[in-house]
Amino acid sequence: MLERRAQRLAIMFVAPATIFMLAVFLIPLWKVVSQSFTTMDGHFTWAGYAELKTSILFAKVMWNTIEISLMATVVTLLFAYPLAYYLAKQPPRRRAYLMVFVLLPFWTSVLVKSFAFMVVLGENGFINQGLRAIIGGDLPIKLLFNRTGVMIGMTHYFIPFMVFPILTSLLAQSPDLPKAAQLMGSGAMRIFFKITLPLSMPGVMAGSLLTFILSLGFFITPSLMGGRKDMMMANLVDFYMRETLNWPVAAAIACLLLLLSLAFIGLLTRIPGGKSVLGEAG
Amino acid sequence: MAMVGLQRAGKRYGDVVALHEVDLSVEEGEFVTLLGPSGSGKTTMLNLIAGMIAPTTGQIFIAGKDATNTPPNKRGLGMVFQNYALMPHMTIFENVAFPLRVRKTPEEEIKKKVAHVLNLVHLPQVANRKPRELSGGQQQRVALARCIVYNPTIILMDEPLGALDKKLREQMQLELKRIHTELKITMLYVTHDQEEALTMSDRIVLLNDGRIEQMGPPEEMYFKPRSVFAADFLGSSNIWDATIESDGGATIKSGDKVKIKSEAFAKPGAKAKIMVRPENINVIRQGDDESRFENRVSGKAIDTLILGGVIKHYVQLANDTVIISQELTRSGRRSLTPGQDVRLAWRPDDTLPLPATGKMEG
Ligand SMILES: Nc1ncnc2c1ncn2[C@@H]1O[C@H](COP(=O)(O)OP(=O)(O)OP(=O)(O)O)[C@@H](O)[C@H]1O
Numbered sequence A: 001m002l003e004r005r006a007q008r009l010a011i012m013f014v015a016p017a018t019i020f021m022l023a024v025f026l027i028p029l030w031k032v033v034s035q036s037f038t039t040m041d042g043h044f045t046w047a048g049y050a051e052l053k054t055s056i057l058f059a060k061v062m063w064n065t066i067e068i069s070l071m072a073t074v075v076t077l078l079f080a081y082p083l084a085y086y087l088a089k090q091p092p093r094r095r096a097y098l099m100v101f102v103l104l105p106f107w108t109s110v111l112v113k114s115f116a117f118m119v120v121l122g123e124n125g126f127i128n129q130g131l132r133a134i135i136g137g138d139l140p141i142k143l144l145f146n147r148t149g150v151m152i153g154m155t156h157y158f159i160p161f162m163v164f165p166i167l168t169s170l171l172a173q174s175p176d177l178p179k180a181a182q183l184m185g186s187g188a189m190r191i192f193f194k195i196t197l198p199l200s201m202p203g204v205m206a207g208s209l210l211t212f213i214l215s216l217g218f219f220i221t222p223s224l225m226g227g228r229k230d231m232m233m234a235n236l237v238d239f240y241m242r243e244t245l246n247w248p249v250a251a252a253i254a255c256l257l258l259l260l261s262l263a264f265i266g267l268l269t270r271i272p273g274g275k276s277v278l279g280e281a282g
Numbered sequence B: 001m002a003m004v005g006l007q008r009a010g011k012r013y014g015d016v017v018a019l020h021e022v023d024l025s026v027e028e029g030e031f032v033t034l035l036g037p038s039g040s041g042k043t044t045m046l047n048l049i050a051g052m053i054a055p056t057t058g059q060i061f062i063a064g065k066d067a068t069n070t071p072p073n074k075r076g077l078g079m080v081f082q083n084y085a086l087m088p089h090m091t092i093f094e095n096v097a098f099p100l101r102v103r104k105t106p107e108e109e110i111k112k113k114v115a116h117v118l119n120l121v122h123l124p125q126v127a128n129r130k131p132r133e134l135s136g137g138q139q140q141r142v143a144l145a146r147c148i149v150y151n152p153t154i155i156l157m158d159e160p161l162g163a164l165d166k167k168l169r170e171q172m173q174l175e176l177k178r179i180h181t182e183l184k185i186t187m188l189y190v191t192h193d194q195e196e197a198l199t200m201s202d203r204i205v206l207l208n209d210g211r212i213e214q215m216g217p218p219e220e221m222y223f224k225p226r227s228v229f230a231a232d233f234l235g236s237s238n239i240w241d242a243t244i245e246s247d248g249g250a251t252i253k254s255g256d257k258v259k260i261k262s263e264a265f266a267k268p269g270a271k272a273k274i275m276v277r278p279e280n281i282n283v284i285r286q287g288d289d290e291s292r293f294e295n296r297v298s299g300k301a302i303d304t305l306i307l308g309g310v311i312k313h314y315v316q317l318a319n320d321t322v323i324i325s326q327e328l329t330r331s332g333r334r335s336l337t338p339g340q341d342v343r344l345a346w347r348p349d350d351t352l353p354l355p356a357t358g359k360m361e362g
């Protein structure tokens, strides 16, 4: 009896989200998958995948995507960890107040921000104008339409995604642990590297993976702020869809991108601490 | 040599005085307990010694040297936390080895020492487990092992048994005592449990509202409290309002006249409190010779409680005065019937006058 009630309750809670996901995610996803095996006039085909297998452009873009995603993850981590560490040390009220600033990047869309970045970082943007005024001469630093631009744009967007899981795992640590270590004679470096950092690894892993997976599918930032060499897979999908009108290839890339992301999520379950990201207690 | 010394050491937080200026000296090998109600400043005092907080006034000495400005990691102390503070990501072996690694002990020696202390706390088989795979009592013992493994001169413990159930607690008390005697470590122990303080300590420091109320060996604290607070906090007691008479006796609230131990402050006419421990008050039964006891009163039985090994009798005297007598439980010893007339008797030596407010000097 009880079990059946629990089941009914579970269905009630889970059903709305499930139906929604089915409608707006799974059905379109199925369309994309089937599209990748269908020619423009409706016949089955392997051609999309076959073309990708030999395409130098695709291979290049795929490695590009992984490389940019890795770089963005590492750069984001380097910024986010100290931030999370600082936040964790603050008294709760001050932390809540500072958190609003961490969330600032969410206040505007990526698109609007990308244009704003162009104003700031461009050859005649604030930064270069400022530098010109100080140093003089005419040597603008190239901050846009290259890897630097992509990194600035992506890192800016990802920092909150990285800060929160790390902060959570830092706050979950008992404040007595560093105290105990200190009393046993340990210095600050050892406390950080032997206790605080290892115990925050689940957060670091969660944040990094989230960042990495999010950046695999990034589109606006590389297309607006990157150069020709910074094309990522999502941009390639766009290219095949609108420029060459080759939909099977576009869909095939989308499918491969999805597989790639799934593979990394799968990887996540195999690394220590990784399971905590998927909601399993570490 | 004093291992720990506090000289007029005090701590305030804004307007809150957590600890008034106190003096304390703990000798080598001593087991000293800081006892007091919640908020009395026990943790504050321990943290001052550990270096977790800096005193607002006064100085702190460790092993004879001024350590007021020494950071915690240079004080050479050990501390056992109430929640154990074991590193959850390390095995028991790594946890216990941690302070040795800090000290750059060679690996061979680490192995030997860790095995040795794990034996000492009766846990030789858990080295490869993680803390969460141990019971509370076992974790507690690991925390202790981690503390003694590097031979700190002093071990501080803040309610280390607070989270354990009664039985385990008593077992751990014995264990702690054993380790203390075996290793002759100086121990500073915080508890708010008076029984624990009485059984374990060489000396008890009783704190009240950020001040040291009284300190001394357990028997002295128990039988010679110098204030109503101390009498009340340690063990149960009969405490009555009383007036000191010109012949050195006293009239208690019930109107009964009793002989008391003489104390300098107890001048004729003075208002005072009179304290007698329940175990010193005897129920006079048929055939008992009551002439051995000079203080005698009569009353009516209210109730009798059997608490395992002891029996408590509650007896009503005149003027709403209740007196408690405690005896050892013996088979055949009859409880008192409520309403029955009872005669109680005790010795003047067990009848302590206490100042009505504050404490006796000296
Ligand atoms: N960080 C702080 N800020 C302000 N007041 C504090 C702080 N720490 C302690 N106090 C105050 O100092 C007093 C003594 O606190 P302490 O923690 O030493 O008590 P305690 O004897 O250990 O009590 P307990 O048995 O509850 O642990 C309390 O009144 C407490 O409110």
Ligand SMILES: [Mg+2]
Binding pocket: B042, B043, B044
């Ligand atoms: Mg405390």
